[in-house]
Amino acid sequence: MSAISEQMEMFLRICVPYGVMFMLFIFNMVFFSTPLSTTIEIPFVVMVVYYWSIYRPTLISPLLVFIAGLCLDSLSGFPIGLSSFVFLVIRKTVSDQRLFLTGQPFMVIWLGFGVVSALSALVQWMLFGLMHMHWTPFQPVIFTIIAGVLLFPIIALLLNLSHRALPSLPDQYSAVK
Numbered sequence: 001m002s003a004i005s006e007q008m009e010m011f012l013r014i015c016v017p018y019g020v021m022f023m024l025f026i027f028n029m030v031f032f033s034t035p036l037s038t039t040i041e042i043p044f045v046v047m048v049v050y051y052w053s054i055y056r057p058t059l060i061s062p063l064l065v066f067i068a069g070l071c072l073d074s075l076s077g078f079p080i081g082l083s084s085f086v087f088l089v090i091r092k093t094v095s096d097q098r099l100f101l102t103g104q105p106f107m108v109i110w111l112g113f114g115v116v117s118a119l120s121a122l123v124q125w126m127l128f129g130l131m132h133m134h135w136t137p138f139q140p141v142i143f144t145i146i147a148g149v150l151l152f153p154i155i156a157l158l159l160n161l162s163h164r165a166l167p168s169l170p171d172q173y174s175a176v177k
Contacts, residue, residue, distance in 0.1 A: 016165035040143040051159045053094035054101045117148045
């Protein structure tokens with residue numbers, strides 16, 4: 001294979017996870033209605049930040065996470081910087097625990113996501129309430145957490161498939177030595 005075609009293949013392989021991330025970012029802005037007249041927002045971006053912070057943190061730099069949060073806030077009506085703050089805390093916290101998490105079975109990863117998702121939803125709800133001096137109903141927060149936890153295995157599978165498209169890293173960059 002020529003050098004140009006190898007570089008093109010490498011570029012396209014790197015574009016796959018970013019394309020999936022962009023698709024999930026768009027889905028994150030869609031609100032779903034429930035039979036109880038409650039709208040829920042499924043935390044797809046939280047899933048993306050959590051997954052890549054464990055398995056390939058170099059793929060989502062803090063700057064990318066910050067910009068994604070700002071874009072999400074400006075498009076969804078949240079106070080500017082709120083999602084960025086939450087996403088950066090998730091990225092830092094999970095990245096710091098990645099050596100532990102990469103060796104764990106999926107159930108532990110899923111449980112970890114449940115904790116991260118619940119804490120991020122609660123923090124966003126609290127900070128949103130403090131910033132506006134108005135507390136929104138808590139029921140949508142519960143539905144958001146439940147929906148996120150239930151959908152995480154499907155999204156993790158999608159992210160895992162996009163992860164396989166990435167070129168492998170040299171040994172010095174592997175998660176566990």
